[in-house]
Amino acid sequence: MTSVAGPPPTGGSPTSAAAYADSFAVESPAMAAARHRAVTAATELGTALPVEPAVGAALAVLAAGGDARSVVSLGSGGGVAGLWLLEGMRRDGVLTSLDGDPAEQRAARRAFTEAGVPSGRTRMIFGTPGEVLPRLSPGAYDLVTCASPPLEYSGHLAGLLGLIRRGGSLVCLGLLADGRIADRAARDEQTVAWREIARTLREDETLTCAVLPVGTGLLVATKRT
Numbered sequence: 402m403t404s405v406a407g408p409p410p411t412g413g414s415p416t417s418a419a420a421y422a423d424s425f426a427v428e429s430p431a432m433a434a435a436r437h438r439a440v441t442a443a444t445e446l447g448t449a450l451p452v453e454p455a456v457g458a459a460l461a462v463l464a465a466g467g468d469a470r471s472v473v474s475l476g477s478g479g480g481v482a483g484l485w486l487l488e489g490m491r492r493d494g495v496l497t498s499l500d501g502d503p504a505e506q507r508a509a510r511r512a513f514t515e516a517g518v519p520s521g522r523t524r525m526i527f528g529t530p531g532e533v534l535p536r537l538s539p540g541a542y543d544l545v546t547c548a549s550p551p552l553e554y555s556g557h558l559a560g561l562l563g564l565i566r567r568g569g570s571l572v573c574l575g576l577l578a579d580g581r582i583a584d585r586a587a588r589d590e591q592t593v594a595w596r597e598i599a600r601t602l603r604e605d606e607t608l609t610c611a612v613l614p615v616g617t618g619l620l621v622a623t624k625r626t
């Protein structure tokens with residue numbers, strides 16, 4: 402095949418593209434402060450990192466696009482993702498924020514308070530999916546986001562999907578982290594759990610699914626109406 406010399410590519414590297422997407426997503430001072438605390442905790446205590454700004458903005462878009470009034474956030478962390486969700490939700494919407502770590506729940510509550518979120522707009526629930534899911538109303542939620550490690554909720558996928566109304570979405574965060582899901586040789590438990598979640602959602606004919614390669618990735622599954 403003859404190659405044709407052309408102008409040098411003008412596109413940036415994937416890294417600069419990701420940096421652009423993050424810089425496009427302008428965070429409020431409260432989000433930036435919550436991010437700083439969460440990153441500090443991750444560095445000093447080994448807790449999980451918050452979502453990247455571009456992922457937060459994508460969550461806000463999904464919440465706004467679905468006119469979300471009732472949202473579940475599994476894995477509150479330091480509240481960064483929660484603040485983005487609240488940004489996209491209806492102003493009378495309620496975010497139900499779950500976490501199994503009391504320190505993370507306190508951090509998320511602090512983030513919401515410092516952002517001036519009215520107390521009636523958040524419902525903080527302590528516990529694991531197995532403990533909390535039975536307390537939530539089936540079909541009552543517009544959007545459910547999962548930020549905890551996949552093994553922590555892969556056994557509860559049916560229950561999580563059951564929470565969502567038709568037209569609503571399940572969003573699983575982080576499946577592209579480290580690129581292991583694309584590496585056939587990777588067989589660690591978390592990667593296997595990711596593959597199972599992805600396969601289950603894609604094979605479910607009641608759902609329309611996509612992987613959004615933003616930050617560490619979003620797996621979005623929307624219930625057909």
Ligand SMILES: C[S@@+](CC[C@H](N)C(=O)[O-])C[C@H]1O[C@@H](n2cnc3c(N)ncnc32)[C@H](O)[C@@H]1O
Pocket residue numbers: 439449450451452475476477478479480481482483499500501502505528529530548549550553
């Ligand atoms: C990556 S962090 C979430 C960060 C959040 N998305 C943000 O941007 O601020 C994951 C959270 O999941 C929580 N988690 C992990 N396993 C859990 C489980 N089995 N039940 C409930 N929460 C869990 C952790 O305590 C942690 O706060």
